[in-house]
Amino acid sequence: MDPTTLFSYERHVDSRSLHGRTLVVSLGAFTDAGNAQDLIDDHLLNTLPSRVVGRLDMDQVYDYAGHRPEITLELDHFDGYEKPEILLHEVTDPDGEPFFLLTGPEPSFQWERVATSLRIIVEQLGIERTLLVQGFPAPVPHTRELPVTRFAGDPDSIEVRRTMPGTFRLRAPFTSLLTLRLADAGHDVVGLVVHVPQYLHEMSYPDAAIALLTAIGQEKGPMIPVEGLEALAGPVREAVAAQIDSQEQLQEMVSGLEQRYDRMITSGAATEVPTADDIAAEVEHYLAGIAEDGTVDDAPEDGADEKPDEQEPPAQA
Numbered sequence: 001m002d003p004t005t006l007f008s009y010e011r012h013v014d015s016r017s018l019h020g021r022t023l024v025v026s027l028g029a030f031t032d033a034g035n036a037q038d039l040i041d042d043h044l045l046n047t048l049p050s051r052v053v054g055r056l057d058m059d060q061v062y063d064y065a066g067h068r069p070e071i072t073l074e075l076d077h078f079d080g081y082e083k084p085e086i087l088l089h090e091v092t093d094p095d096g097e098p099f100f101l102l103t104g105p106e107p108s109f110q111w112e113r114v115a116t117s118l119r120i121i122v123e124q125l126g127i128e129r130t131l132l133v134q135g136f137p138a139p140v141p142h143t144r145e146l147p148v149t150r151f152a153g154d155p156d157s158i159e160v161r162r163t164m165p166g167t168f169r170l171r172a173p174f175t176s177l178l179t180l181r182l183a184d185a186g187h188d189v190v191g192l193v194v195h196v197p198q199y200l201h202e203m204s205y206p207d208a209a210i211a212l213l214t215a216i217g218q219e220k221g222p223m224i225p226v227e228g229l230e231a232l233a234g235p236v237r238e239a240v241a242a243q244i245d246s247q248e249q250l251q252e253m254v255s256g257l258e259q260r261y262d263r264m265i266t267s268g269a270a271t272e273v274p275t276a277d278d279i280a281a282e283v284e285h286y287l288a289g290i291a292e293d294g295t296v297d298d299a300p301e302d303g304a305d306e307k308p309d310e311q312e313p314p315a316q317a
Contacts, residue, residue, distance in 0.1 A: 003116040006061065007088075009054040018053060018090065018125050022099040022221045025132040027086065028106040029173035033196035034205030036135030036212055039229065041103050043209060044091055047228050053100075054088040054121070056107070056114065061086075063108035088121070093222035100125060106174050114174070115181040122187055129157075130182055130189040131221050132175045133212045135205075138195035141257035142240055146207055148215040151191040153183020158190055160218050190219050199253070200240065206233035 009015045024044075026037040044050065062084055072080035086104030093099060107114045122130060140147060150158045175191065182189040194211045206229045217223045244250040 001110075001113055003113045004120060005057070006110075006113060006117040007054055007056050007121060010052060013053045015053075015124060018098075020090070020098040020100050020125055021128045023102060023122060023125070023127045023130045024099065024216065024221065025102045025130060025175060025178070026134075027102060027104060027132075027175060029134055029175060030106075030171060031134075031136065031201075033135035033137040033198075033201035034194070034203070034208035036194055036196070036205070036208040037133060039204060039206055039209035039232075040133060040212060041101070043213070043226075043229055044101055044224065045089065045103075047225070048094070049092040050089045050101070052087050053090045056086040056104075056117070058084055058086065061107040061109050061114055062105065066108060067105065091222075094225060095223070097222065099222050100127070111174055111177050112181075115178050118178060119182055119185050119187070122182065123185075128188060129220055130178075130187065131216055131219055132179065132189070132191040133216070134173075134175070134191070134193050135196050135201070135208045135212075136193050137198040137201035139257060139260070140195050140197055141254050141261055142197045142200060142207075142237075143254060143258060144261050146211040147195045148211050149193050149195065150215075150219070151179070151193070153179055153187070153189045157188050159220060160215070192216065192219065197257075199250075204236075206230075206236060 024040075026041055028037065032038070064084075067084070069082045069084055070080075071078050071082070074080075084105050086102070086107065089101040089103065090098055091101050102118070121127075138147075147162060149162050149164050150160065151163070152158050155163075179189050179191060192212055192215045194208045194215070196205055196208045210226045210229050210233060213224045213226055213229070244254055
């Protein structure tokens with residue numbers, strides 16, 4: 001089947017005029033802790049000049065019955081159908097340089113064909129580096145800097161060496177296949193995964209998006225201001241801190257995570273420093289607990305099954 005028939009440019013767009021160094025991919029996966037991808041999409045598209053330049057044919061690649069879109073029944077008629085779309089946006093960064101953003105749900109079908117179609121787009125647009133972003137629920141405290149680990153088609157292309165502490169076998173998201181196929185074709189591709197406190201991963205957590213945008217800049221991507229996200233993050237931080245301060249069990253849980261986090265990053269800070277195998281085993285436990293719908297099957301240790309009430313950040317203007 002011809003992969004070029006999956007993607008089409010908008011009628012008003014001359015694809016020959018499009019060019020950019022970077023493609024940021026925020027397609028859905030089996031989980032997106034802290035709604036990091038949605039927050040990044042909203043931030044980029046609402047604070048920077050942008051336009052839709054192309055889209056994938058969803059009727060060929062999306063499982064509507066398995067992931068039913070929402071619609072509103074208003075008394076005697078339907079309205080507000082949320083049409084699933086995978087869109088390619090051209091975005092202009094603060095320096096006036098264009099880059100591209102691929103948004104939407106994870107494709108359900110024809111992964112190889114979709115990957116080939118996107119590889120062709122990368123080549124047509126002259127993309128020099130593809131950056132994939134995602135959030136992951138992890139045993140880290142909210143009181144420390146959120147780690148952002150990296151993976152790449154060519155590990156030597158990673159600018160900041162923060163990799164996962166071991167080898168894992170897990171269910172593949174589409175973006176992992178896309179990484180392989182772009183790398184096979186000789187393209188530069190780097191994945192960025194922010195570790196979000198597991199007890200907060202079901203709420204919108206702007207600090208996760210801020211960490212990813214910072215990492216994008218570190219990995220030769222566009223430098224994106226985060227003031228808008230900082231404004232959202234402040235009230236969320238205050239609400240989380242207030243709830244944890246009010247519950248002794250939560251305080252003990254966070255304290256335990258802080259001690260483990262500090263031992264992992266501070267050499268000689270304690271008499272009992274976790275080994276690489278210890279860290280890998282703990283992360284693997286969380287990976288194994290992620291169900292198909294992105295929830296965590298196993299309750300975390302140290303009382304982490306206690307979590308603050310979800311606090312949604314205020315909507316952007």
